[in-house]
Amino acid sequence: MLQVHRDICGYCGCCVSVCPEGALELIDAYLVVGEECTGCGICAKVCPLGALEVVDEAEL
Amino acid sequence: MKQNYDLLVIGGGPGGAVAARTAAEKGFSVCMVEKRPAIGVPIRCAEGIGKDVLSEFITPDSKFISAEIKRARLVAPDSTSMMLESEMAGSKVGYILDRKVFDRELAWQAADAGADVFVKTRASAPIIVGGEVKGATLEHCGTRREVHADIVIAADGVESKFSRWCGMNTTVPVREIMSSVQYLMTDIDIDPHTTVFFLGNEVAPQGYLWIFPKGERSANVGIGISGKKSGAGHRARDYLDRFVSATFPEGKTIECVVGGVSVCKPLECTVADGLMVIGDAARVVDPLTGGGIYNAMFTGKLAVEVAEKAIEAGNFSKSALMDYDTRWRESFMGKAIARNYQIKEYFVTLSDEKLNALIQSASKMNLSEFSTLALIKELIRRNPKLLTELAALRASLG
Ligand SMILES: Cc1cc2nc3c(=O)[nH]c(=O)nc-3n(C[C@H](O)[C@H](O)[C@H](O)COP(=O)(O)OP(=O)(O)OC[C@H]3O[C@@H](n4cnc5c(N)ncnc54)[C@H](O)[C@@H]3O)c2cc1C
Numbered sequence: 001m002l003q004v005h006r007d008i009c010g011y012c013g014c015c016v017s018v019c020p021e022g023a024l025e026l027i028d029a030y031l032v033v034g035e036e037c038t039g040c041g042i043c044a045k046v047c048p049l050g051a052l053e054v055v056d057e058a059e060l
Numbered sequence: 061m062k063q064n065y066d067l068l069v070i071g072g073g074p075g076g077a078v079a080a081r082t083a084a085e086k087g088f089s090v091c092m093v094e095k096r097p098a099i100g101v102p103i104r105c106a107e108g109i110g111k112d113v114l115s116e117f118i119t120p121d122s123k124f125i126s127a128e129i130k131r132a133r134l135v136a137p138d139s140t141s142m143m144l145e146s147e148m149a150g151s152k153v154g155y156i157l158d159r160k161v162f163d164r165e166l167a168w169q170a171a172d173a174g175a176d177v178f179v180k181t182r183a184s185a186p187i188i189v190g191g192e193v194k195g196a197t198l199e200h201c202g203t204r205r206e207v208h209a210d211i212v213i214a215a216d217g218v219e220s221k222f223s224r225w226c227g228m229n230t231t232v233p234v235r236e237i238m239s240s241v242q243y244l245m246t247d248i249d250i251d252p253h254t255t256v257f258f259l260g261n262e263v264a265p266q267g268y269l270w271i272f273p274k275g276e277r278s279a280n281v282g283i284g285i286s287g288k289k290s291g292a293g294h295r296a297r298d299y300l301d302r303f304v305s306a307t308f309p310e311g312k313t314i315e316c317v318v319g320g321v322s323v324c325k326p327l328e329c330t331v332a333d334g335l336m337v338i339g340d341a342a343r344v345v346d347p348l349t350g351g352g353i354y355n356a357m358f359t360g361k362l363a364v365e366v367a368e369k370a371i372e373a374g375n376f377s378k379s380a381l382m383d384y385d386t387r388w389r390e391s392f393m394g395k396a397i398a399r400n401y402q403i404k405e406y407f408v409t410l411s412d413e414k415l416n417a418l419i420q421s422a423s424k425m426n427l428s429e430f431s432t433l434a435l436i437k438e439l440i441r442r443n444p445k446l447l448t449e450l451a452a453l454r455a456s457l458g
Pocket residue numbers: 070071072073074075076093094095096100104105106107108109181182183184215216217218219220221222240241242282317318319320321338339340341345350351352353354356
């Protein structure tokens with residue numbers, strides 16, 4: 001599952017452009033994660049600030 | 061807001077605003093929607109643009125120009141540097157804009173020309189009738205309405221979703237997104253008329269770090285690194301913080317800018333039935349420099365010129381709009397993107413040693429014109445071996 005750390009995110013849209021599933025959308029100043037997300041982590045890798053994290057659902 | 065327009069423009073950046081302005085000037089009914097509450101903020105840009113290309117779209121005005129640029133300096137991994145100057149002595153070669161004011165000015169001009177402009181208004185879905193894009197669902201402060209248009213222009217930037225909703229593949233490959241952070245810094249020692257570019261795998265892997273002056277003692281200090289090289293503990297921000305604390309320890313940061321710049325090939329096709337895609341949404345950023353302001357404005361204007369013919373003919377099909385795709389690819393801009401893509405693909409493979417050698421080949425260059433093409437030609441003249449390595453480019457370099 002993808003977690004967005006809103007306190008870190010700079011709402012820039014960089015992550016949106018690389019998501020192969022089109023699962024992310026930047027709505028003004030917040031990011032939404034759609035059901036299509038597979039947890040692949042590509043977006044988390046490219047985020048310039050490190051605001052995204054793929055977390056194991058079992059650990060939540 | 062009306063229910064029907066000739067053209068609906070999604071996104072209020074430079075691409076969208078120039079498209080809306082051009083359409084309104086031609087007498088079309090046009091609506092431009094921007095999801096953010098204010099045009100131009102937050103900025104996601106280093107704000108550099110060439111002098112000549114800016115004047116193609118707007119009369120340069122000190123109210124949206126922060127600095128005039130006379131030369132550029134390239135700094136190698138070993139700190140050797142090469143100064144790039146224009147043969148036209150003393151002449152300015154470019155500007156650092158104030159995009160908050162610049163983007164707003166373009167939107168203003170669009171509105172003055174007769175375009176409808178709405179902020180805090182987000183396109184959330186396309187209206188598709190019989191396979192043809194016919195408008196969009198727009199959301200504004202809790203209300204939702206459908207707006208129809210003969211042609212929709214997607215100018216929704218790097219985070220573009222609209223063309224994807226219409227079935228286009230817009231995903232940027234990880235290695236071809238420049239993951240970027242920039243600080244607007246003040247109280248720092250800089251040359252107020254020189255842009256500086258730092259290269260090297262330690263400084264900015266597969267990208268570069270820049271200092272773009274914003275005044276006598278202020279500058280955009282930023283970095284873009286390849287998404288492939290980004291990850292926990294070595295993100296764009298980590299590299300920039302390291303540079304800033306070593307170079308400008310006393311500087312003050314008054315703004316933090318974050319962003320992604322696509323340096324991939326443009327979309328395979330930038331039109332569909334009833335739809336035209338422009339600017340960053342079309343991935344038409346210059347892959348070598350990461351510059352996209354001009355390209356967004358250029359494609360915005362061209363799209364409307366082609367739309368005009370389609371509207372006159374009452375034919376909004378993909379084939380009727382295809383002329384836009386063909387023409388930008390054949391344009392000077394399209395050719396520069398294709399060429400600079402090849403050059404970028406070569407440059408990202410260079411080791412620090414090779415970068416050092418290239419920059420050591422001249423401490424100063426006087427370029428006939430201030431462009432990446434002129435620079436590459438000069439570099440080749442001084443490093444003939446480059447041409448064998450850049451074999452694929454031989455024809456286009458002339
Ligand atoms: C760090 C950084 C540095 C850069 N430096 C330079 C530089 O020095 N020189 C240069 O030329 N270029 C530079 N660029 C690139 C430049 O900023 C872009 O190419 C340029 O802004 C593209 O213009 P555009 O109109 O296509 O898109 P944008 O300016 O991104 O505008 C798109 C607009 O669409 C809006 N939008 C998105 N989705 C929707 C929706 N669904 N509904 C309504 N509105 C929507 C967005 O909010 C945004 O305002 C840089 C980019 C970054 C990230």
